[in-house]
Amino acid sequence: MKEVLDRALRVQDIDLCDHCLGRLFAQVGTGTTNLNRGQELRALIDQDRASRGLGPMRHTRCSVCAELFDQVPRFAGAVALKLQEVECDNFLVGTRVDPIVQAREEGLWSIVGQEHAEPIKSELNREIGKAVSALNGKEVEFKNPQVVALVDTRFAHVELDVAPLFIYGRYRKLSREIPQTKWPCRACQGKGCPRCANTGKMYATSVQEQIGDVLLPYAKAKEHFFHGMGREDIDALMLGTGRPFVIELSSPVIRHLDLPALEREINERGKGLVEVEGLRPSDREEVRRVKNATPEKEYRAQVAIHGKVNKERVDEVLRTFNRTRIVQRTPVRVAHRRADLERERHIVYVVLEDFQGDRMTLRLRTESGTYVKEFVHGDQGRTQPNLSEMLGVPCTVEALDVIGVIDSSEG
Numbered sequence: 001m002k003e004v005l006d007r008a009l010r011v012q013d014i015d016l017c018d019h020c021l022g023r024l025f026a027q028v029g030t031g032t033t034n035l036n037r038g039q040e041l042r043a044l045i046d047q048d049r050a051s052r053g054l055g056p057m058r059h060t061r062c063s064v065c066a067e068l069f070d071q072v073p074r075f076a077g078a079v080a081l082k083l084q085e086v087e088c089d090n091f092l093v094g095t096r097v098d099p100i101v102q103a104r105e106e107g108l109w110s111i112v113g114q115e116h117a118e119p120i121k122s123e124l125n126r127e128i129g130k131a132v133s134a135l136n137g138k139e140v141e142f143k144n145p146q147v148v149a150l151v152d153t154r155f156a157h158v159e160l161d162v163a164p165l166f167i168y169g170r171y172r173k174l175s176r177e178i179p180q181t182k183w184p185c186r187a188c189q190g191k192g193c194p195r196c197a198n199t200g201k202m203y204a205t206s207v208q209e210q211i212g213d214v215l216l217p218y219a220k221a222k223e224h225f226f227h228g229m230g231r232e233d234i235d236a237l238m239l240g241t242g243r244p245f246v247i248e249l250s251s252p253v254i255r256h257l258d259l260p261a262l263e264r265e266i267n268e269r270g271k272g273l274v275e276v277e278g279l280r281p282s283d284r285e286e287v288r289r290v291k292n293a294t295p296e297k298e299y300r301a302q303v304a305i306h307g308k309v310n311k312e313r314v315d316e317v318l319r320t321f322n323r324t325r326i327v328q329r330t331p332v333r334v335a336h337r338r339a340d341l342e343r344e345r346h347i348v349y350v351v352l353e354d355f356q357g358d359r360m361t362l363r364l365r366t367e368s369g370t371y372v373k374e375f376v377h378g379d380q381g382r383t384q385p386n387l388s389e390m391l392g393v394p395c396t397v398e399a400l401d402v403i404g405v406i407d408s409s410e411g
């Protein structure tokens, strides 16, 4: 305490409020406020001055903050009012402070040292936050606030930065005509042109729009963004238990949605196109998990056989693919937009579900990222080994559906 007093005495001739005096030693001890620290230090300084026959430390208008802390109740009132514009359970306050005030504070640090000090912004954030809590009964949340209220202390102006709303679910895609995500028209980049009939889109709808367009008005949000655990080709169905996704709604006014009711509405409006299940609240962490996941996938493939082969031979060949590795060079059909690489992929199993001479139905499970069509037709030898070569007759995939996305983290 002796060292703190010695340092505090260096500012005894500067006009400071108790907040700004106490804040110079904010890191000394806990369980008190800068205001209390300032009051205690002022008393000690005044004692010291009295022992030297001097009057008390002078204070009329703080030379650092110009009595900014007197305005905390006014700032808090403005924040509480502004927060009524959105639904939130918690919030965080941020402040913009006049750079001149910050420069004056740094001037003090050069006199007493910076090691115990706290910047004025963080005290203002905390004090306004406490005052807002007292007004609206909501909690200050530091890690993941639903709303950040940014106060410009020069004008008591408040802006809100509303965190997005995240909803997790699984979807089934029942149409071979629609993509997973909204796809802007290639000709006009979304502005609208004759080619897209002024829709700005390549496709009339998508999984994303079937889900997001229902949720958006209920959340009174600005935009939706779709994060799928991988994606299927446009002409593939997504069946079975569906594919995990998280949909993100930006700047929502409403955060508490009746998800079971919305699930019914999405399914009603999406009849024959898209179905969802298991909607529940999610967060940004889960977006990361969903996007980085490498789930095994289960497929059903309708395959055309362009030649003669019997069922026994097919069964025999399929067995050789159980738990094997194949090497795939980037397929010809995507080579224009992906780097030409060789990847090793794991085939878990391939089973014959139906055989009719010139056609067959296969069910297969493969590692994430396997090109199934290329595994079947061989892609001019770019996939090795491949089904066509092993059978000795060319085979092509007529229809490919995803029937399972094995999200191991779901158990």
Ligand SMILES: [Zn+2]
Pocket: 016, 017, 018, 019, 020, 021, 062, 063, 064, 065, 066, 067, 068
């Ligand atoms: Zn002050």
Ligand SMILES: [Zn+2]
Pocket: 185, 186, 187, 188, 189, 190, 191, 192, 193, 194, 195, 196, 197, 198, 199, 200, 201
């Ligand atoms: Zn267009």
